[in-house]
Amino acid sequence: MNILKEIEGRKSIRNFKPDSIEKEKIDRILEAARRAPSAKNRQQWRFIVIEDREIRERIKNAAYGQEYIVQAPIAIAACTTNIEYRMPNGQLSYPIDISFAVSFMILQAVHEGLGTCCVTTYDEQVVKEILTVPHAMRVVMLVVLGYTDEIVEQITRKPLDRIVSYNHW
Numbered sequence: 424m425n426i427l428k429e430i431e432g433r434k435s436i437r438n439f440k441p442d443s444i445e446k447e448k449i450d451r452i453l454e455a456a457r458r459a460p461s462a463k464n465r466q467q468w469r470f471i472v473i474e475d476r477e478i479r480e481r482i483k484n485a486a487y488g489q490e491y492i493v494q495a496p497i498a499i500a501a502c503t504t505n506i507e508y509r510m511p512n513g514q515l516s517y518p519i520d521i522s523f524a525v526s527f528m529i530l531q532a533v534h535e536g537l538g539t540c541c542v543t544t545y546d547e548q549v550v551k552e553i554l555t556v557p558h559a560m561r562v563v564m565l566v567v568l569g570y571t572d573e574i575v576e577q578i579t580r581k582p583l584d585r586i587v588s589y590n591h592w
């Protein structure tokens with residue numbers, strides 16, 4: 424198992440083919456999210472798979488016109504069911520839990536030959552209304568998925584020696 428292959432084969436895709444995604448692939452992507460770790464294993468998340476084009480059209484408008492939201496065949500809204508729980512270190516659990524779930528999801532998507540883009544640029548209140556998300560819960564991130572012709576050339580990252588140190592800051 425070499426997970427770096429999937430990691431290195433991922434970049435944000437904003438150009439999708441209209442081809443639909445096989446149900447088994449979507450199921451495996453959701454299974455990857457389900458398997459993700461969460462603080463105290465609380466799993467306080469809910470994933471709304473948005474296949475309906477009309478709904479994605481409305482979400483695109485709530486996302487300031489980002490076209491690939493309708494170009495791709497599917498978007499998944501990664502939501503939290505608890506916005507208050509804090510971990511012993513005082514930090515909110517849900518942004519971290521959802522990030523893990525989405526990370527697992529997008530790597531499985533690469534493994535399935537799909538492109539993805541995470542989206543947080545949207546009017547959350549409007550997206551919540553469109554997806555009938557209860558008041559006390561949040562749409563933390565959208566993940567757009569689909570097939571693409573784009574060649575994956577990863578954008579640069581800071582070198583390890585600028586972001587890693589050993590034993591002290």
Ligand SMILES: Cc1cc2nc3c(=O)[nH]c(=O)nc-3n(C[C@H](O)[C@H](O)[C@H](O)COP(=O)(O)O)c2cc1C
Nearest residue numbers: 433434435436437540541542543544545564577578
């Ligand atoms: C939390 C988060 C939010 C993001 N929101 C958006 C977004 O609203 N629209 C967009 O086009 N890309 C969005 N992205 C994609 C980032 O711009 C992209 O991951 C970053 O530039 C690095 O590029 P790469 O994913 O190709 O490596 C988001 C990514 C993350 C992790």
